[in-house]
Amino acid sequence: MLLAVLVSTAFADEGDWRTSWDGTLYGYANRQSLRSDSVLNPANQIARLAPSSTTLESRFNFKAENEALRLTLRPIVLAQKSNQTGVREAYWSQWQLRLRASEALNLAAGREVLNLGVAQFRSPSSPFYFDNGRANPMRELSGVDALKLSWNPDLQHTLMLARINASGHVAQNTWRDSWLVKLDQRGERWSAGMVVLKTAQRGAFLATQGQFSLNDAWLMYGELASSTRINSLNSLPDSTQPFTISSESARKLTGLAGLAYTLENGQSLNAEYLHDAHGYTAAEEGAYFQRAAASHQNAGLALGLAPQLLGRDFLHLVWQTNLMESSRYARLMLTHSLTDGGDELTGYGEISVSERVSAYLLAALNAGSARQEFSSLSRNSVTLGVKVALP
Amino acid sequence: MKNILIIIMLCFVSPAFAEPDAQTLLQHADRARGGGLPGVVWDMRLLSRDGDKVAEEQRLRVSSNNEASVAEVIEPVRSKGTKLLQVEHNMWLTRPGLSKPIPVSPRQRMSGQASNGDIAATNYAGDYEGVIVSTESIDGESCYVLDLTARHKRTTYDKIRYYISVKGEVGVKAEFYSLSGKLLKTARFDYANFIEYQGRRIPFVSRMVIRDALIDAETIMEFGGAKVKKITVSEFDLGQMQ
Numbered sequence: 001m002l003l004a005v006l007v008s009t010a011f012a013d014e015g016d017w018r019t020s021w022d023g024t025l026y027g028y029a030n031r032q033s034l035r036s037d038s039v040l041n042p043a044n045q046i047a048r049l050a051p052s053s054t055t056l057e058s059r060f061n062f063k064a065e066n067e068a069l070r071l072t073l074r075p076i077v078l079a080q081k082s083n084q085t086g087v088r089e090a091y092w093s094q095w096q097l098r099l100r101a102s103e104a105l106n107l108a109a110g111r112e113v114l115n116l117g118v119a120q121f122r123s124p125s126s127p128f129y130f131d132n133g134r135a136n137p138m139r140e141l142s143g144v145d146a147l148k149l150s151w152n153p154d155l156q157h158t159l160m161l162a163r164i165n166a167s168g169h170v171a172q173n174t175w176r177d178s179w180l181v182k183l184d185q186r187g188e189r190w191s192a193g194m195v196v197l198k199t200a201q202r203g204a205f206l207a208t209q210g211q212f213s214l215n216d217a218w219l220m221y222g223e224l225a226s227s228t229r230i231n232s233l234n235s236l237p238d239s240t241q242p243f244t245i246s247s248e249s250a251r252k253l254t255g256l257a258g259l260a261y262t263l264e265n266g267q268s269l270n271a272e273y274l275h276d277a278h279g280y281t282a283a284e285e286g287a288y289f290q291r292a293a294a295s296h297q298n299a300g301l302a303l304g305l306a307p308q309l310l311g312r313d314f315l316h317l318v319w320q321t322n323l324m325e326s327s328r329y330a331r332l333m334l335t336h337s338l339t340d341g342g343d344e345l346t347g348y349g350e351i352s353v354s355e356r357v358s359a360y361l362l363a364a365l366n367a368g369s370a371r372q373e374f375s376s377l378s379r380n381s382v383t384l385g386v387k388v389a390l391p
Numbered sequence: 392m393k394n395i396l397i398i399i400m401l402c403f404v405s406p407a408f409a410e411p412d413a414q415t416l417l418q419h420a421d422r423a424r425g426g427g428l429p430g431v432v433w434d435m436r437l438l439s440r441d442g443d444k445v446a447e448e449q450r451l452r453v454s455s456n457n458e459a460s461v462a463e464v465i466e467p468v469r470s471k472g473t474k475l476l477q478v479e480h481n482m483w484l485t486r487p488g489l490s491k492p493i494p495v496s497p498r499q500r501m502s503g504q505a506s507n508g509d510i511a512a513t514n515y516a517g518d519y520e521g522v523i524v525s526t527e528s529i530d531g532e533s534c535y536v537l538d539l540t541a542r543h544k545r546t547t548y549d550k551i552r553y554y555i556s557v558k559g560e561v562g563v564k565a566e567f568y569s570l571s572g573k574l575l576k577t578a579r580f581d582y583a584n585f586i587e588y589q590g591r592r593i594p595f596v597s598r599m600v601i602r603d604a605l606i607d608a609e610t611i612m613e614f615g616g617a618k619v620k621k622i623t624v625s626e627f628d629l630g631q632m633q
Contacts, residue, residue: 022468022471022472024469024487024488059487059488061472061487074487098631100623100625103623103624103625104623104624104625106625106631113490113491115490115491116491117491118491118492118493118494123491126491129490129491132490132491133490140488141490150625150628150630150631152623152624152625152628153624154624155458155459155478155479155624155627158628158629158630160630182630184629184630186478186479186481187479188479188480188543188545189479189480189481189545190481191481191629211481211494213480213481213494213496215544216496216497216498217496217498219494219496221494260494260496262496262498262499263498264498265498266496266498266499266500268496268499322499322500323484323493323495323499324475324484324495324499324500326447326449326464326467326469326470326473327446327447352447352467352469355447355466355467355468355469356467356468356469357469358469387469389467389468389469389471390468391468
C-alpha cells in the first residue's frame with residue numbers, strides 16, 4: 001500500500017520521462033552425443049534429452065524512467081524444436097518497478113536476478129543461482145519475484161532487505177515465502193558481503209563473499225556458505241544399502257577460493273577451487289552409480305534428487321579474451337573433478353559479423369566413463385548460433 | 392623618499408605577479424573535465440586507431456563524480472546495455488544476459504588508448520600532488536607546466552606533466568609517465584562545450600586525443616551533452632546495475 005502511494009506520487013510529478021528499448025534475436029542449433037551406456041539415463045528413457053534441437057529466441061529490454069521512478073521489462077519469447085518435441089514459451093525473465101524514495105533509499109518490486117559473488121564455476125554465496133546458469137548455458141537466468149528495500153548511506157555500504165514471494169519463471173517454487181538480508185561493504189581495493197536467507201520450514205542459508213585486488217593484475221576472491229538441502233539423496237559407500245532421502249539434510253559448508261590474473265593485453269586467467277560438502281565422497285559417488293545401474297527406478301531417483309554437484313572437490317581453470325572488446329570474445333574452461341577424476345573442457349567463441357550481427361559457437365567435451373560426473377549423460381555437445389541486435 | 396616610494400610600489404605590484412597556487416589551478420582544470428562537481432553526465436564518442444587498423448566506433452553515456460562512475464554502452468548496438476561501474480579502485484562489468492557482474496581489471500581497457508579512468512571525471516587535484524615547474528607556449532597559448540605525482544595507488548597514472556592554460560585555466564596538454572619516468576602517452580584537449588554551474592558558464596572538454604608514445608596508435612574521445620547533475624549513491628550500487 002505504501003509503495004503504491006509513493007509510486008502514484010512519483011507518477012504525478014512526471015518530470016522528464018525517458019523511454020528506450022532494445023532487443024536481441026537468437027537462432028541456434030545444438031547437437032549432443034548422448035551416452036548409449038549411460039547408467040543414469042539408460043537408452044535416454046529417464047531424462048529424455050534431445051540429441052539435437054533448434055531454437056529461435058527473442059529477448060527484449062524496455063525501460064521508462066524519470067528522476068524518481070523506473071520501470072524495466074525483459075520479456076523472452078522462445079520456440080524450440082527437437083527430434084521429439086516442440087516447445088513455445090513467452091515469459092517475463094525480469095521486470096522491476098523501482099522508486100527512489102530518497103537519495104539513499106530505493107524500493108523495488110519485480111522479478112530480479114539476485115545473484116551474488118564473483119566466482120565463475122559455481123557461486124556458493126548465491127542461494128538462488130549456485131550453478132550460475134551452467135546447467136543450460138544458452139538460456140538466460142531468470143529472476144525471483146521479490147519486494148526489495150535498498151539503503152545506500154554512502155558509496156562504501158549497501159544494506160538490502162528482500163521479501164521473496166516466488167521463484168519466478170521456474171517450475172519449482174523453492175523460494176516462496178523467504179526473507180533475505182544482504183550487507184555489502186567496499187573499500188579502496190576490496191569488497192565483501194554477507195547474506196542471510198530464511199525460507200519457511202527450512203534452515204537458514206548463511207553466506208559471505210569477498211574480493212581483493214592485489215594490484216592491476218591480480219585479484220583474489222572467495223565465497224563461503226552454510227546451508228541445508230531439501231529432499232537430499234543420501235548415498236552410503238556400501239552399495240548394497242539402498243538410497244535414502246532426507247526431507248532436509250544436515251547443515252554443511254560450501255566454499256570456493258579463486259585467483260584471477262589479467263595480462264597487459266586484457267586477456268585473463270582464473271583458477272578456482274571448490275569444496276562442496278553436500279556432494280559425495282569418491283566412495284559414495286561410486287556407490288551412487290552402482291545403485292543407479294541396478295534399476296530404472298534407482299536411476300530416476302539418482303538423476304532427480306542428486307546433489308547440485310555429485311562430487312565434493314573441483315578445480316576450475318578459465319582463459320578468456322578481453323571482456324571489454326566488443327568485436328570478438330573467446331573463452332576456454334577446464335573443470336576437473338578431484339572426487340572422481342573426470343574432466344570437462346568447454347570453449348566459447350563469438351565474433352561480430354556486422355554492427356548488429358554476431359556468430360557464436362559453444363562446444364563441450366566430457367572426457368571420462370559413464371560413472372563419472374561430467375561424462376555420465378553425454379560425451380560432447382556443440383551449439384552454433386547467430387544473434388541480431390535490435391533496433 | 393625615492394626609496395620609500397619604490398617600496399610602496401613594490402607592495403602593490405608584487406601580489407599581481409605572485410605565482411598561482413598549483414592546487415587551485417588543478418581544481419579549475421578538473422572542473423572543465425567533470426571533477427569537483429556534485430556529478431556530471433555526458434555522451435561520449437570513442438574512435439580508436441592502431442596503425443592502419445581502425446576500431447569500431449563506440450558511443451557511451453557516462454555518469455560520474457569524483458569517486459565513482461558508470462559508463463553505459465549505447466553503440467555498437469550489439470553491446471548496448473553493457474555497463475562499466477568504477478568505485479574507488481574496484482571495477483565491474485555488467486551486460487544483459489550475463490549471470491552476474493564480473494570484476495574487471497584496469498588492464499581491460501574499454502577502447503584503444505583510453506583507460507577507464509580517462510572516460511570518467513577527472514580529479515587530479517585530489518589524486519595528485521602538483522608543482523608548477525615552468526611556463527611554456529602550446530600552439531601559441533601560454534601555459535603553466537605542472538608536474539603531478541600520484542598521492543596513492545588508486546590513480547590511473549603514476550606521474551603526469553600537465554599544461555594548464557594561463558588565461559583559461561583548463562588543461563591543454565598532458566604527458567603520462569610510469570613510475571620510472573617512461574613516457575607512456577600524451578593527450579591534447581579542446582573545450583568547445585560549456586556547462587552551467589552555480590550561475591556560471593564554465594568551459595567543458597569537447598575533445599580529448601590520446602596518443603601512445605611508442606607505437607602509432609591513438610584514441611579520440613568526443614564529449615557532448617554535458618550537464619551538471621547530482622548523482623545519487625544508489626546509481627553506483629552494484630546490486631542495482633541491471
